[in-house]
Amino acid sequence: MSKSIWFHPISIENFKDSSVNMDKHLDIEIVEIGDDFIVGRMPVIEKTKQPYGILHGGASCVLAESIGSTAAALSMDNTKKYPVGIEINANHISSPTDGYVYAKATPVHIGGSTSVWNIDITNDTGKRVAFSRFTAMHKNHPET
Structure with missing residues (x-):
């Protein structure tokens, strides 16, 4: 069995009704979580x-x-850090017209100040x- 990369134990139950802001607007939801990956889905509908x-x-x-x-x-x-996106690239291969699309994130690198x-x-x-x-980028929470 592989060791989990998550800081705290986590399960799909932790994501019930957790969608906020942009994710909520586009109906993005978490549908699967493993020891070293997470999967979300989004419908292909008028607003996407x-x-x-x-x-x-x-x-996408x-x-x-x-x-x-x-x-x-x-x-x-x-409690100490939060993520901020600093770079994203994408290659679009095909053009769905309906259904759902699923995004599976797996780590390339998890460090103290960045992850890829x-x-x-x-x-x-x-x-x-x-x-x-x-x-x-893994930003430090501001001192309060």
Whole structure:
């Protein structure tokens, strides 16, 4: 059995009704968590499509950054640090028109001041839609 990369024990139950802000607007939700990965999904609907009826590349990037940021947050002591995205890139491979897209974040590097995450985005049948690399800076909470 592999050792968990998460700072505190975590389960999918911790994510019930946890969507806020941009994630809530785009209906992004966490659907799976393993010892070294996390998966979120987003529907391909009017608010996530571009004018030609296909998934908007920006929506894919929001999904990737949301899941990457969640993974980064889970891998650190949130009483001392919090993640801030400093770089994201994405390659869009296919153009779904309906269903859901799923983003699976796995770590490339988890350090004290940064973490880097690969995020693979697939459709309902497992076909790759996009892939992304996300880097988070681990910022110290301001002194209070």
